[in-house]
Amino acid sequence: MNSGYAVPAVALVVLATVFVGAFGLRISRTTSDFYVASRTVGPRLNAAAISGEYLSAASFLGIAGLVLVQGPDMLWYPVGYTAGYLVLLIFVAAPLRRSGAYTLPDFAEARLSSQAVRRLAGAFVVGVGWLYLLPQLQGAGLTLTVLTGAPDSLGGLIVAVVVVATVAAGGMRSITFVQAFQYWLKLTALLVPALFLVLAWQGDGSPTRAFEEPATFREQRVVRVDDSLDVKLDTPLTVTVSGTVDGRTHEDTELRLPAGTHHIDAGTRLTFGKGAPVPEADRVGDGSLSPSQAESRGERPLYATYGLILATFLGTMGLPHVVVRFYTSPHGVAARRTTVAVLGLIGAFYLLPPVYGALGRLYAPELTLTGNADAAVLLLPDRVIGGLGGDLLGALVAGGAFAAFLSTASGLTMAVAGVLTQDVLPSRGVRHFRLGTVLAMAVPLAASVLVGGLPVADAVGLAFAVSASSFCPLLVLGIWWRRLTPPGAAAGMLVGGGAALVAVAATMAGFPGSGALHALLAWPALWSVPLGFLTMVLVSLATPSRVPAGTGAILARFHLPEELRTEVKA
Amino acid sequence: MPNQDPAERRVVVTGPPRRSRPASGYYRPRTEIDEQTTLGHTYVRSLMRTQLRAAFAVVAVLGLLVGPLPLLFATMPDGHGVAWAVLGFGLYAPLVLLARWYVRRAERNERDFVRLVEDR
Numbered sequence: 001m002n003s004g005y006a007v008p009a010v011a012l013v014v015l016a017t018v019f020v021g022a023f024g025l026r027i028s029r030t031t032s033d034f035y036v037a038s039r040t041v042g043p044r045l046n047a048a049a050i051s052g053e054y055l056s057a058a059s060f061l062g063i064a065g066l067v068l069v070q071g072p073d074m075l076w077y078p079v080g081y082t083a084g085y086l087v088l089l090i091f092v093a094a095p096l097r098r099s100g101a102y103t104l105p106d107f108a109e110a111r112l113s114s115q116a117v118r119r120l121a122g123a124f125v126v127g128v129g130w131l132y133l134l135p136q137l138q139g140a141g142l143t144l145t146v147l148t149g150a151p152d153s154l155g156g157l158i159v160a161v162v163v164v165a166t167v168a169a170g171g172m173r174s175i176t177f178v179q180a181f182q183y184w185l186k187l188t189a190l191l192v193p194a195l196f197l198v199l200a201w202q203g204d205g206s207p208t209r210a211f212e213e214p215a216t217f218r219e220q221r222v223v224r225v226d227d228s229l230d231v232k233l234d235t236p237l238t239v240t241v242s243g244t245v246d247g248r249t250h251e252d253t254e255l256r257l258p259a260g261t262h263h264i265d266a267g268t269r270l271t272f273g274k275g276a277p278v279p280e281a282d283r284v285g286d287g288s289l290s291p292s293q294a295e296s297r298g299e300r301p302l303y304a305t306y307g308l309i310l311a312t313f314l315g316t317m318g319l320p321h322v323v324v325r326f327y328t329s330p331h332g333v334a335a336r337r338t339t340v341a342v343l344g345l346i347g348a349f350y351l352l353p354p355v356y357g358a359l360g361r362l363y364a365p366e367l368t369l370t371g372n373a374d375a376a377v378l379l380l381p382d383r384v385i386g387g388l389g390g391d392l393l394g395a396l397v398a399g400g401a402f403a404a405f406l407s408t409a410s411g412l413t414m415a416v417a418g419v420l421t422q423d424v425l426p427s428r429g430v431r432h433f434r435l436g437t438v439l440a441m442a443v444p445l446a447a448s449v450l451v452g453g454l455p456v457a458d459a460v461g462l463a464f465a466v467s468a469s470s471f472c473p474l475l476v477l478g479i480w481w482r483r484l485t486p487p488g489a490a491a492g493m494l495v496g497g498g499a500a501l502v503a504v505a506a507t508m509a510g511f512p513g514s515g516a517l518h519a520l521l522a523w524p525a526l527w528s529v530p531l532g533f534l535t536m537v538l539v540s541l542a543t544p545s546r547v548p549a550g551t552g553a554i555l556a557r558f559h560l561p562e563e564l565r566t567e568v569k570a
Numbered sequence: 571m572p573n574q575d576p577a578e579r580r581v582v583v584t585g586p587p588r589r590s591r592p593a594s595g596y597y598r599p600r601t602e603i604d605e606q607t608t609l610g611h612t613y614v615r616s617l618m619r620t621q622l623r624a625a626f627a628v629v630a631v632l633g634l635l636v637g638p639l640p641l642l643f644a645t646m647p648d649g650h651g652v653a654w655a656v657l658g659f660g661l662y663a664p665l666v667l668l669a670r671w672y673v674r675r676a677e678r679n680e681r682d683f684v685r686l687v688e689d690r
Contacts, residue, residue, distance in 0.1 A: 075657035090625040305640040347662030354658035561680040
């Protein structure tokens with residue numbers, strides 16, 4: 001891919017982000033401006049900002065890549081990301097805004113008057129936030145590597161520096177403008193190339209093989225395997241090999257591989273003929289790291305799909321960068337309307353990644369073998385259209401991808417820094433908030449350099465599962481149930497969220513290789529969410545004397561319409 | 571507005587501060603909130619119940635809409651084309667419509683509630 005246009009596009013996005021942030025800085029004066037933009041953000045601007053923040057690297061690159069590798073089942077991810085906002089709207093949006101707290105720990109403290117629960121919630125915010133920041137930085141690294149061949153960590157470093165600068169300088173007020181701007185940028189960056197791609201596809205005679213299983217090569221193609229992998233064949237396959245297959249070295253030899261599993265060493269070049277089926281890859285190197293890739297097409301249990309649905313539907317409300325946005329609405333009714341607008345905006349955006357996934361299966365099926373499926377969106381314009389047009393559209397997509405990393409990373413950094421400033425660092429104030437920002441970004445940046453290699457969509461899925469099992473019970477029961485007690489809330493968060501965390505950590509460490517236990521641990525939401533709720537309810541019922549004194553008044557504040565509040569007060 | 575009659579003036583005074591009111595909500599003296607809840611304690615419960623009922627109605631529709639889909643796709647042998655169409659493009663509009671229905675319902679519940687309390 002020609003980086004002559006992509007690098008200026010990325011630079012332009014970075015510059016525009018800093019510029020729009022600086023515009024916000026001019027009107028960001030007070031502490032309240034810093035944390036919640038003084039709560040005066042109207043539904044339309046706020047909805048664009050929320051959507052801009054929410055559409056992360058996983059949405060922009062990851063979904064198309066997953067669909068390309070594993071087929072339409074993976075479309076449950078965007079559906080879940082969207083439906084999560086519906087669940088958030090009906091259970092949480094307005095009462096959360098009316099609670100009047102700044103952050104999720106603030107909510108826990110306001111509802112339960114307990115410092116301990118507050119600290120626990122803070123710890124989970126920081127944990128989930130860092131988990132979610134990691135794939136953003138890695139995605140940025142991948143994008144820059146694909147575009148320019150730069151070292152893996154450079155993209156992450158650029159994103160980290162820009163985000164810390166914008167957040168530390170302007171806080172929430174400036175971030176709101178940046179996010180809103182980046183939603184429209186991201187939509188454009190996917191929509192315009194998608195239109196051209198679909199036109200090119202039509203000019204190609206509208207082949208519909210994209211929806212067939214398995215995907216096939218539509219022309220002769222040479223594939224270079226960068227990491228060694230195991231290939232599973234259902235039918236014999238004829239392929240020309242330069243390199244090592246099953247321990248034997250070949251030089252430009254045509255091989256007929258029988259059905260079964262074959263080991264291909266790194267650096268091998270495979271030439272597939274026209275119409276050859278794309279073999280299914282069992283990644284050796286990082287297969288154990290990835291719950292979603294461990295199950296290959298077809299073997300994916302129904303249970304995993306339902307686990308994914310539950311985690312995304314219920315996990316959205318607990319994501320720290322999502323929740324903090326609701327405090328910026330002027331009142332509860334606006335918070336609700338904002339959420340509907342958000343549903344429309346992200347729903348419109350999610351119509352696009354499936355297009356890229358389908359076209360990717362058609363025009364770049366070999367990405368399933370090279371392990372760079374996340375790069376499908378970036379490579380398609382060049383592959384399908386080519387020439388100057390392809391380069392320009394590719395540059396647009398690259399700019400949009402960078403906007404995705406920047407916006408989500410800003411929101412997460414904002415949320416994590418807020419918690420660090422209020423609950424960890426000694427005194428409150430804008431200067432400490434800036435220190436908190438640096439801390440919030442430094443840890444995941446170090447982790448992404450040290451660990452590396454976690455697939456983008458999986459790390460995101462993990463964050464969702466933990467959030468669904470810890471914050472979802474806290475928010476829903478906290479808002480709707482009078483008998484919630486501080487010990488109950490703490491126990492529920494620890495047991496539910498902790499169990500989800502341990503389960504996924506065990507899967508990543510490769511503990512149970514396969515079977516029912518593996519599926520249970522790789523997709524914990526289906527049991528860990530009920531576990532969290534149940535623990536919270538049972539422990540609360542067992543400690544009835546600990547129901548906070550002002551519960552009735554607090555719930556009234558959560559649910560009474562604002563006009564009534566002023567009316568009664570007057 | 572010196573020439574208006576007293577009743578109208580009261581309306582004018584209580585109306586405007588809506589934009590700035592929530593900012594001070596958190597720090598308002600506790601006594602006022604308590605006073606307000608003793609006034610409408612049972613009413614608050616009834617409001618919560620109606621709002622929760624609306625929420626569960628949406629959850630039920632969502633469950634019926636989404637719940638059977640994975641099973642359906644799994645049982646259909648040639649379901650891939652259908653799965654692409656439904657998951658890729660078919661679900662977002664119903665989600666937005668559900669959300670709009672809920673917001674209209676929730677706001678109506680709140681209006682009814684305000685009317686109820688004011689009439690007391």
